[in-house]
Amino acid sequence: MKILTRNINRPNPAHIDSYLVNEGYVALPRALNDMTPEEVIDEVRFSRLRGRGGAGFPAGMKWDFASRDTRKPKYIICNADEGEPGTFKDRVLIEKDPHAILEGMAIAGYAVGAEKGFIYIRGEYPEGARILERAIAQAESRSFLGKNILNSGFDFSVTVHRGAGAYICGEETALIESLEGKRGQSRIRPPFPVNVGYRNHPTVVNNVETLASVAPIILRGGAWYAGIGTVECPGTKLYSVSGHVVRPGVYELPMGVTLRELIFEHAGGMRDNRAFKAAFPGGASSSCLDESELDVRLDFNALAAAGSMLGSGAVMVLDDTTDMVKATHVLIKFFEHESCGKCTPCREGLFWIRRILDSILDGKGTEADLDLLLDICDGIQSTSFCGLGEASVNPVVSTIKKFRHEYMAHIGNRVTRRTDVEAAS
Amino acid sequence: MMKSTEIFSARESKEMEDILSRYEASASAILPLLHYVQSIQGHLSEEALTFVAEFIGVPHVRTFEVATYYTMLFTEPVGRHLVQVCRNLSCHVNGAENVLEALKKELGVDVGKTSDDGLFTLVEVECIGACDHAPAVMIDEDLHRKVSEDSVNRILGSYREKV
Numbered sequence: 001m002k003i004l005t006r007n008i009n010r011p012n013p014a015h016i017d018s019y020l021v022n023e024g025y026v027a028l029p030r031a032l033n034d035m036t037p038e039e040v041i042d043e044v045r046f047s048r049l050r051g052r053g054g055a056g057f058p059a060g061m062k063w064d065f066a067s068r069d070t071r072k073p074k075y076i077i078c079n080a081d082e083g084e085p086g087t088f089k090d091r092v093l094i095e096k097d098p099h100a101i102l103e104g105m106a107i108a109g110y111a112v113g114a115e116k117g118f119i120y121i122r123g124e125y126p127e128g129a130r131i132l133e134r135a136i137a138q139a140e141s142r143s144f145l146g147k148n149i150l151n152s153g154f155d156f157s158v159t160v161h162r163g164a165g166a167y168i169c170g171e172e173t174a175l176i177e178s179l180e181g182k183r184g185q186s187r188i189r190p191p192f193p194v195n196v197g198y199r200n201h202p203t204v205v206n207n208v209e210t211l212a213s214v215a216p217i218i219l220r221g222g223a224w225y226a227g228i229g230t231v232e233c234p235g236t237k238l239y240s241v242s243g244h245v246v247r248p249g250v251y252e253l254p255m256g257v258t259l260r261e262l263i264f265e266h267a268g269g270m271r272d273n274r275a276f277k278a279a280f281p282g283g284a285s286s287s288c289l290d291e292s293e294l295d296v297r298l299d300f301n302a303l304a305a306a307g308s309m310l311g312s313g314a315v316m317v318l319d320d321t322t323d324m325v326k327a328t329h330v331l332i333k334f335f336e337h338e339s340c341g342k343c344t345p346c347r348e349g350l351f352w353i354r355r356i357l358d359s360i361l362d363g364k365g366t367e368a369d370l371d372l373l374l375d376i377c378d379g380i381q382s383t384s385f386c387g388l389g390e391a392s393v394n395p396v397v398s399t400i401k402k403f404r405h406e407y408m409a410h411i412g413n414r415v416t417r418r419t420d421v422e423a424a425s
Numbered sequence: 426m427m428k429s430t431e432i433f434s435a436r437e438s439k440e441m442e443d444i445l446s447r448y449e450a451s452a453s454a455i456l457p458l459l460h461y462v463q464s465i466q467g468h469l470s471e472e473a474l475t476f477v478a479e480f481i482g483v484p485h486v487r488t489f490e491v492a493t494y495y496t497m498l499f500t501e502p503v504g505r506h507l508v509q510v511c512r513n514l515s516c517h518v519n520g521a522e523n524v525l526e527a528l529k530k531e532l533g534v535d536v537g538k539t540s541d542d543g544l545f546t547l548v549e550v551e552c553i554g555a556c557d558h559a560p561a562v563m564i565d566e567d568l569h570r571k572v573s574e575d576s577v578n579r580i581l582g583s584y585r586e587k588v
Contacts, residue, residue: 085513088554090554162456164459167551180450183494243518
């Protein structure tokens with residue numbers, strides 16, 4: 001089923017003429033001419049669309065909150081700061097179907113009463129930023145963006161804003177800080193951005209994939225969309241599959257596909273006929289799944305029930321050649337680098353976790369280090385200021401739980417080595 | 426205050442005015458202006474940061490705090506080309522370490538350093554969203570997919586020729 005990826009294989013897919021061929025910019029005039037803002041929000045509520053950036057918050061509810069706040073101006077921000085390791089789905093939409101994002105933003109603006117939108121795109125996507133700017137110019141030239149859109153009296157303009165390499169800016173309050181020209185550090189919530197966002201005004205922050213789902217929902221109706229996928233997690237999802245699979249890539253599938261089906265029926269199975277060992281189903285910040293969990297459904301609820309999370313749908317697949325301790329070390333180095341430094345548990349805790357993992361990999365670890373790691377993880381998870389710290393320890397806790405023997409093998413090396421040294425002396 | 430004409434051409438000054446005019450809140454232009462100045466000058470000198478702050482009309486600390494926070498902004502000179510090697514998991518399990526070693530050897534530098542000819546600075550970066558073509562290396566704004574130890578030479582060569 002192709003909803004989000006319906007246009008990506010057309011020739012010159014990013015051009016407005018390619019978008020217009022397939023009902024592009026049909027939903028926007030329908031919303032502007034035939035629906036009240038409340039009706040637009042209701043349609044998105046009926047669809048039960050949940051935010052695709054990772055949190056899975058109901059998009060219609062977010063819009064509803066922002067629309068009820070009477071203060072002006074209001075803002076729509078498209079979160080295109082796709083930085084979760086293993087995620088590259090938004091890049092595909094940005095580069096191949098930018099107008100789907102812009103149409104979704106304009107509809108969102110109409111629904112909540114915003115006239116200004118920003119696309120905060122990660123600095124590492126310079127080509128994506130250029131494509132979006134060209135798309136905005138094309139949309140303005142045909143009156144799909146700008147002043148008095150299609151003679152409706154509704155104004156909506158979009159500015160592309162490039163980030164500069166800070167993962168934390170994918171978190172919506174840090175993104176807003178960054179957009180305000182500050183260091184991207186999270187704000188305390190509540191108040192939530194829907195009331196106190198950019199410049200302390202009501203602001204809706206939606207992920208690229210969420211916004212790209214909007215026009216099809218307005219065209220076909222919320223009930224149609226709610227019938228796809230699972231009852232609690234409707235719609236299709238873009239899964240980014242990478243690692244040791246035959247065909248890494250972005251796959252659009254109804255929400256709730258199993259890990260087994262995704263890997264073996266869509267991504268071509270394991271490379272070189274190796275055996276599956278583990279997968280991180282929601283990027284670096286998710287808990288890993290092992291072979292016994294291949295039949296877990298990849299949706300928000302099923303993964304939460306399995307002790308992991310869907311996040312942005314970044315499925316990193318690992319085969320039996322993978323050293324899970326090294327893999328965890330790679331992920332923790334990432335979080336250590338990306339910790340913004342604002343709160344102590346995340347900043348210091350990740351430093352110490354990385355140091356302990358260094359020592360285990362150097363053959364200098366002890367079994368007591370594993371308890372110490374879990375203790376630090378508990379401290380970080382329960383006391384960090386924002387979601388970065390909270391989620392950062394998931395790879396450590398889950399690999400110690402499911403692959404403790406691999407840690408012990410590294411720790412065992414130490415015993416061997418020391419005995420060797422002692423024997424030699 | 427330094428006059429913009431002393432460090433920037435008329436065209437560059439115009440571009441900076443354009444960037445500033447896109448934002449109702451002028452401080453929002455800090456990041457785009459720093460990106461732009463860095464694209465011209467290669468890095469963000471103290472002089473440049475002071476200039477941008479005064480150009481926008483914010484305290485100096487506002488540009489300094491931003492410049493020192495973000496990975497992609499440099500307050501020290503870097504080589505003409507920035508070689509960015511992804512070190513995250515999907516690239517890691519597809520041989521990123523070997524690619525990094527090959528680049529170190531070829532450039533004769535460690536991570537974070539600039540080659541003697543001043544052409545290349547080698548850095549490690551976090552996931553650049555190219556996991557489907559791992560291992561990935563970004564040089565300046567060009568994405569190189571499925572890089573191997575053997576292709577490193579050819580890729581660097583294409584930048585050497587540009588000089």
